[in-house]
Structures are given as C-alpha cells and as structure tokens.
Amino acid sequence: MNILVCIKQVPDMESHFRPNGTATWFDESNLAFRMNEYDEYAVEEAVRLKEQLGGNPEITVLSIGPDRVIEVIKKALAMGCDRAVHIQDPDVASKDSWQIASIIAAYARGRQFDLIFTGMQSQDRGSAQVGVLAAELLGFPSVTTLVGFAYADGVVTATRELEGGVKGKVRLRTPALVTCQLGLNAPRYPTLPNIMKAKKKEIATFQPGELSSEPPLTGSTAFRHHEKKGSGVVIEGDIAELVEKVIVILKEKTAVLR
Amino acid sequence: MKLLLVGEYREGKLLDTSAELSGFASAIGADASMFLVGSAEDVPAFSGTLYLADARVYGEYNPEVHKQLLLKAVEEVNPDLVVFIHSSYGWDLAPRVAASLKAALVSEVIALAGSAYVVGCCNAKMHRNVTPSTSMVVITIQAGAFSALTQGGTPSVKTLSTEKVSTTEFVCYEPAEAKDVDLAKAEIVVSAGRGIGKKENIDMIRSLAKAFGGELGGSRPVVDAGWLDHGHQVGSTGQTVAPKLYVACGISGSIQHLAGMKKSGFILAINKDKDAPIGEVADVLVVADVVKFAPALTAKLT
Structure with a gap:
C-alpha cells in the first residue's frame, strides 16, 4: 500500500499579521511557522494506518513552499512518514488553490497512491479546496471533514462531521482522498529517537514548474485586519483594575449582577 | 447577472439555508434559479426555476452523482455564479463542480467588494479580497453572513436525472451526542x-x-x-x-x-x-x- 500525505506550513495563528508590500498576503518577517493543525491529524491518521497494517504501507509526505517547510517535513518524518517530497517554491503564497492542487495532482499521477490524506483546510487560507480539487484532477473519489476513519480490505469507512453535532458515515473504495477535520485523533509528539531516525530519511526535491504550470484562477488583494464592528470597548492594564472595571461595566450594562 | 443557488436537504428536510441563498441573490440584485437534490413535497418558497433531483433516488450525500446533476443544471442555466453555503455539503461539493467547469472557486465569502469577494483568512483574524479571473465563478458563502430572505411563491420545477453511478456509499447518519447540560x-x-x-x-x-x-x-x-x-x-x-x-x-x-x-x-x-x-x-x-x-x-x- 502506498500513502501520500500533503502538509502545509503556516504561521502561528496568535501572530500579529501585517500585509506584505502588495497587500496580496501577509509579510512573512517575524512570523513563527508550524505545521497546519489540520495536517497534523492527516499525518497521524496515515501513521496509524501504517501501524494497523503491520508497517507494510509506505508513507510519502509532500509539502510545497520555500526551504523553511523542511522543518514541518522533518516533523512529519519524525511522526512516522517514510519519505518526503519537497516542492521547492519560494513563490507558494502567490499561488491559488487551483495551482497548488494541480501541482499535487501532477506529482501523484502515475505514482500509484492508494490513499491520500490532507487537512480539511489550512489555518491561514482556510478555503477547504485543495484536497478535493486534487482528487478531482486525479479522478479519485474523495470525502471531506473526517472525524472518523477506518480501513479494511481496500474500503475506507469515513465519518464526516456535519452541522449541529450530527455525523454522516460514508464508504468508498481506494484509491481515494480524504480530508481530515480537527479532533480526528490525537497527533503524537515525535520522540527523540524518531527525530534522529527522521534525519536519515530521504527528502526528494522538485521544482513546481517540473510538475505543473497552470495559471491561477483567482487573485488576492487588500489583505487587512478584519473591520471591528459595533460598540465594543477594549480595556488593558493591571489585573486588579481590570476586574474593578469589568464589575462596573457588568453592573451598568447587564441585569445579571446586582 | 445570472445565479444558480445550491440548496441543501438533509434527513428528509429542506434546510433553511435556501433563504440565505435567496438573501445573497437579492443583496446583489441578480436573477436566481436554484438547484436541489431533495423532494418535490418540500421545495423552497421562491418564484424562479428550481432544478430538482429526487433525494430518494440520488441520496442526500452522494457527491459524484450530485456533481453530475448540478452540471446539468449549470448547462441549462449557464449562470455567471454558482452559489453554495459554506457548509459540510457546500465545501464538499463546490470544488468538485468548480474543477469540472475549471471555474474560479472562492470559499466562505462574507461580503462583496465591487467585483471582488471578501473572505476571511488567518483563522478569521484577517480579511482579503479575492478576484476571480474566469467568466463562470463558483462561490460558497459563510453561513449567517447574508440575511435570510423568504420571498414566498412557488418555483417552477424542472426535474433532473442522471445515469451516473457513485463509488461513494452513504451508510447512515449518527445523531448528535446527548447533551449533559442544556x-x-x-x-x-x-x-x-x-x-x-x-x-x-x-x-x-x-x-x-x-x-x-x-x-x-x-x-x-x-x-x-x-x-x-x-x-x-x-x-x-x-x-x-x-x-x-x-x-x-x-x-x-x-x-x-x-x-x-x-x-x-x-x-x-x-x-x-x-x-x-x-x-x-x-x-x-x-x-x-x-x-x-x-x-x-x-x-x-x-
């Protein structure tokens, strides 16, 4: 069995974001990067499947981006992926979902993957498009938003998260692509021996142009802070003073404190 | 501008998100038809054309088949914009349809800015405008971002069918876990x-x-x-x-x-x-x- 996991490196979402020079996206300086949270669930689920099948499947982890993404590739290798593909693209932030999906599909095509795991979306773009677009380009069946995954004899049983806590159970045959939702599993922390072992694992490098030269279908402008609405007040300062202020406000504006 | 709105139907009921789709259509002042895999007994109240496929035949979640049915409606309407709700149904189906049409896809639209769409990013801390460069565009709109509008009226129904067989089998719904606190x-x-x-x-x-x-x-x-x-x-x-x-x-x-x-x-x-x-x-x-x-x-x- 041959498994592909697609991961993205994203900034820490607690960061203070500023627009880049053209306001197409954020300025990368002073940002700390990490693995997209949704993708951690994807890596973990792939590794669990490998363990379930007695270590037989080979897991390839793929990431697109500048050299900094090697950090998350190494984390995925330390979590249990076997080999990696780094699609070296310093210009990744200017690519839209269609282009990213086209690159992934071009890499996966002809490489006999049985299962592809992706996050349901990235934390920074949040468009929830790339996984399904790549599946469509490959002609793979796909299901999104997994909070449950089981595999036996070429059949995936997927539990999708719907609205209001309801779930939907779906079955599909491999080859297939699934996108992972938060809470699917509890992603492991890489252990020191596994971090050491990961250093010996192969990272193959490709240029995006070798795989796809699809033009974008969308452009991005006016990256900015969200507009603050309403009459909310922001208070800062010493904790004791803040507590006093909050009590006064609650007494004045709500009927819940006497 | 011509819109094709994609309604939702689950557990034998039309979801009220169709009123939000109508609200979006009215916000941009466009003519709208609607597509629904649902039931002729439970249709959205509006006065346009409803392209309807039977959920008893085609299932409530059956993305490959729903895609084929929706592509048929797209062929008839030739819309400028195909509009989904950004929901577990919408974000699942929209990319499939966009890929088939090779149309620009804009996810979770919260507002309009001229010909661009305003979307959130970085965990909703930031906003940006997305400008599509294809003539037909597929979007999903954020649930609750556009006011619901119940137009009233009865749509004229056109029935859709397909021979397409799915490779995805819907097994069952699992109800929400019981709440220990209300x-x-x-x-x-x-x-x-x-x-x-x-x-x-x-x-x-x-x-x-x-x-x-x-x-x-x-x-x-x-x-x-x-x-x-x-x-x-x-x-x-x-x-x-x-x-x-x-x-x-x-x-x-x-x-x-x-x-x-x-x-x-x-x-x-x-x-x-x-x-x-x-x-x-x-x-x-x-x-x-x-x-x-x-x-x-x-x-x-x-």
Missing part, C-alpha cells in the same frame, strides 16, 4: 478556550462560572483536546447559545464558535491577543492572560 437555557455561560493553557485550568473557569451562577461551556479545541466533554461545546458543531451574559475565556473566536454565541445579550471576552476575532463580537474585550484574570474576577464575585 447551555441554551442558561442565562449566563462562561466558556473556556485554548487560552487557558492546560486541562487543569478548566476548574478555574468552572469556579468563575459558579461565581456568576452560570453554566460552563467550551470551545472546540478544548473539547477536542479532551479537557471538557462535547456536551459543553459551544459553536456550530456544538450548542448554539444566546444567554444574557457570555464570558469567553481565552477563546480566539473561530467562525464556528462565533456562530454559536454571537447572539448573546452581552459578551465579555478575555484574551491576550488584542486582534483576536472574538473582539468582533465582544462588548468588552479585556486584554489579559485569562489564567491571571479569571481567579481575580472569581474572588471579587464571591
């Missing part, structure tokens, strides 16, 4: 978010809830991490609440969370990050570490 009835809800740092700090928020005489809630990450039972989860995949007072402790305010609590009477948020999206709905945002602030407030209240 947060919807509480007058005060105090919720814990990831900002509390660790599981042990749940007790600190529980004490604050008690001091207020309210119920304890939580955000999704706190529930996913196992710090709190799912029965306490506030948000679009948990409970929707509208108490007189909502206290958000270390909750950044994802769209899913905001959808579940933004109708609260008064919202007090405590967060270290001044830019956190919870600030968009908070009446008061206290910029502080909740681990320090919550015990101090509890002490003052008791």
Whole structure:
C-alpha cells in the first residue's frame, strides 16, 4: 500500500499579521511557522494506518513552499512518514488553490497512491479546496471533514462531521482522498529517537514548474485586519483594575449582577 | 447577472439555508434559479426555476452523482455564479463542480467588494479580497453572513436525472451526542478556550462560572483536546447559545464558535491577543492572560 500525505506550513495563528508590500498576503518577517493543525491529524491518521497494517504501507509526505517547510517535513518524518517530497517554491503564497492542487495532482499521477490524506483546510487560507480539487484532477473519489476513519480490505469507512453535532458515515473504495477535520485523533509528539531516525530519511526535491504550470484562477488583494464592528470597548492594564472595571461595566450594562 | 443557488436537504428536510441563498441573490440584485437534490413535497418558497433531483433516488450525500446533476443544471442555466453555503455539503461539493467547469472557486465569502469577494483568512483574524479571473465563478458563502430572505411563491420545477453511478456509499447518519447540560437555557455561560493553557485550568473557569451562577461551556479545541466533554461545546458543531451574559475565556473566536454565541445579550471576552476575532463580537474585550484574570474576577464575585 502506498500513502501520500500533503502538509502545509503556516504561521502561528496568535501572530500579529501585517500585509506584505502588495497587500496580496501577509509579510512573512517575524512570523513563527508550524505545521497546519489540520495536517497534523492527516499525518497521524496515515501513521496509524501504517501501524494497523503491520508497517507494510509506505508513507510519502509532500509539502510545497520555500526551504523553511523542511522543518514541518522533518516533523512529519519524525511522526512516522517514510519519505518526503519537497516542492521547492519560494513563490507558494502567490499561488491559488487551483495551482497548488494541480501541482499535487501532477506529482501523484502515475505514482500509484492508494490513499491520500490532507487537512480539511489550512489555518491561514482556510478555503477547504485543495484536497478535493486534487482528487478531482486525479479522478479519485474523495470525502471531506473526517472525524472518523477506518480501513479494511481496500474500503475506507469515513465519518464526516456535519452541522449541529450530527455525523454522516460514508464508504468508498481506494484509491481515494480524504480530508481530515480537527479532533480526528490525537497527533503524537515525535520522540527523540524518531527525530534522529527522521534525519536519515530521504527528502526528494522538485521544482513546481517540473510538475505543473497552470495559471491561477483567482487573485488576492487588500489583505487587512478584519473591520471591528459595533460598540465594543477594549480595556488593558493591571489585573486588579481590570476586574474593578469589568464589575462596573457588568453592573451598568447587564441585569445579571446586582 | 445570472445565479444558480445550491440548496441543501438533509434527513428528509429542506434546510433553511435556501433563504440565505435567496438573501445573497437579492443583496446583489441578480436573477436566481436554484438547484436541489431533495423532494418535490418540500421545495423552497421562491418564484424562479428550481432544478430538482429526487433525494430518494440520488441520496442526500452522494457527491459524484450530485456533481453530475448540478452540471446539468449549470448547462441549462449557464449562470455567471454558482452559489453554495459554506457548509459540510457546500465545501464538499463546490470544488468538485468548480474543477469540472475549471471555474474560479472562492470559499466562505462574507461580503462583496465591487467585483471582488471578501473572505476571511488567518483563522478569521484577517480579511482579503479575492478576484476571480474566469467568466463562470463558483462561490460558497459563510453561513449567517447574508440575511435570510423568504420571498414566498412557488418555483417552477424542472426535474433532473442522471445515469451516473457513485463509488461513494452513504451508510447512515449518527445523531448528535446527548447533551449533559442544556447551555441554551442558561442565562449566563462562561466558556473556556485554548487560552487557558492546560486541562487543569478548566476548574478555574468552572469556579468563575459558579461565581456568576452560570453554566460552563467550551470551545472546540478544548473539547477536542479532551479537557471538557462535547456536551459543553459551544459553536456550530456544538450548542448554539444566546444567554444574557457570555464570558469567553481565552477563546480566539473561530467562525464556528462565533456562530454559536454571537447572539448573546452581552459578551465579555478575555484574551491576550488584542486582534483576536472574538473582539468582533465582544462588548468588552479585556486584554489579559485569562489564567491571571479569571481567579481575580472569581474572588471579587464571591
């Protein structure tokens, strides 16, 4: 069995974001990067499947981006992926979902993957498009938003998260692509021996142009802070003073404190 | 401008999101047809054309077949814009249709800016405008972003069918887990978010809830991490609440969370990050570490 996991490196979402020079996206300086949270669930689920099948499947982890993404590739290798593909693209932030999906599909095509795991979306773009677009380009069946995954004899049983806590159970045959939702599993922390072992694992490098030269279908402008609405007040300062202020406000504006 | 709206049908019922789609169409002043895999007994109230396929034949979740049916409607209508709700149905089906049409896809639109679409990014902290470069465009709109509009009237129904056989088999729905607390009835809800740092700090928020005489809630990450039972989860995949007072402790305010609590009477948020999206709905945002602030407030209240 041959498994592909697609991961993205994203900034820490607690960061203070500023627009880049053209306001197409954020300025990368002073940002700390990490693995997209949704993708951690994807890596973990792939590794669990490998363990379930007695270590037989080979897991390839793929990431697109500048050299900094090697950090998350190494984390995925330390979590249990076997080999990696780094699609070296310093210009990744200017690519839209269609282009990213086209690159992934071009890499996966002809490489006999049985299962592809992706996050349901990235934390920074949040468009929830790339996984399904790549599946469509490959002609793979796909299901999104997994909070449950089981595999036996070429059949995936997927539990999708719907609205209001309801779930939907779906079955599909491999080859297939699934996108992972938060809470699917509890992603492991890489252990020191596994971090050491990961250093010996192969990272193959490709240029995006070798795989796809699809033009974008969308452009991005006016990256900015969200507009603050309403009459909310922001208070800062010493904790004791803040507590006093909050009590006064609650007494004045709500009927819940006497 | 011609729109094709994609309605939703689940567990034998038309979802009321079709009124939001009509609201979006009216916001941009466009003619709209609707596509639905549903039932002729339960159609949306509007006066346009409804392209209807039978959910008993084609299933409620059957993306490959729904895609084929929707492509037939697209062929007949030749719309400028195909509009989904950004929901588990919409974000699943929209990319399939966009890929077949090789149309630009814009996800979770919250507003319009001329010919561009405004969308959130970076966990809803930031916004950007997305400009499509194809003539036909597929979008999903954020649930709740456009006011619902019930036009009234009866659509003229055109029935769709396909021979397409699916490789995806829908097995069953699993009902939501029973709630051990009914947060919807509480007058005060105090919720814990990831900002509390660790599981042990749940007790600190529980004490604050008690001091207020309210119920304890939580955000999704706190529930996913196992710090709190799912029965306490506030948000679009948990409970929707509208108490007189909502206290958000270390909750950044994802769209899913905001959808579940933004109708609260008064919202007090405590967060270290001044830019956190919870600030968009908070009446008061206290910029502080909740681990320090919550015990101090509890002490003052008791």
